[in-house]
Amino acid sequence: MGGGMTLRLVLVGWGAIGAEVARLLSARAAPVTLAGVAVRDASTLRAGLADVTLIHDPAELAALAPDLVVEAAGRAAVLPWGRAALEAGADFAPASTSAFADDAVLAELVELARTAGRQVLIPPGALGGIDALAAAARLSLASVMHEVTKPPAAWRGTRAETLCDLDRLAEAHAFFTGPARLAATEYPQNANVALISALAGLGPDQTEIRLVADPAARLNRHRVIATGDFGRMEITLDNRPFAANPKSSALTALSLVRLIENRVAPLVM
DSSP, X not given: OOTTOOEEEEEEOOSHHHHHHHHHHHHTTOSEEEEEEXXXXXXXXXXXXXXXXXXXXGGGSXXXXXXXXXXXXXXXXXXXXXXXXXXXXXXXXXXXXXXXXXXXXXXXXXXXXXXXXXXBOOOOTTOSOHHHHHHHXXXXXXXXXXXXXXXXXXXXXXXXXXXXXXXXXXXXXXXXXEEHHHHHHHOTTTOHHHHHHHHHTTOTTTOEEEXXXXXXXXXXXXXXXXXXXXXXXXXXXXXXXXXXXXEEEHXXXXXXXXXXXXXXXXXXX
């Protein structure tokens, strides 16, 4: 789509991120029509959705004639809703990129997009500089290391609780070092970004991920270091945790808003 047109958007999921995306689009008067929201139970009324069509089955998606479907409902939603979006002639943007730790999921959606003449759009999420990393990967990359540092509270409810005492840490502790595929599989809520940096660069098996709990941290830090034929880059971001979900960063919702607006904006940044 180009500038001056209105985009028909369907959001999959109405949790903290989905609701914030809709709020920001409305506040910014973006040329976007919220054509529908996919939820687990469409019979339950939700704040802010009184005049929006609710669906719960991917088979209902095509009737909404979306231009773009954005997923923010969790890893299990990516394949069924991505498949339905592409078959309905829409582009598909998944926030739960940890689903692509399974090569078959990514391969199926890419093939569907190719057949339909549509696109699977990977949002940068909580990361910055992904455009530079993806550009650098046009030549040979030697290494990509992505370190994710968050306050201990952000790692509660994950396997990190079995690897260290999150309540008694006196200093920063790296409880996981390994490939992006494993990080995204074992920490899907916290490490969606692992697959984003992996897909942009060396892939899920060659991208090194370090997950760190730091009692001194107040923000979510991402540090990406890459080397290759292009030279060397080091990108560091300190993101404010999302108030409604400290496992994620506020920038996650903002990156989705940027992606959506770029589909219709006359100037794309």
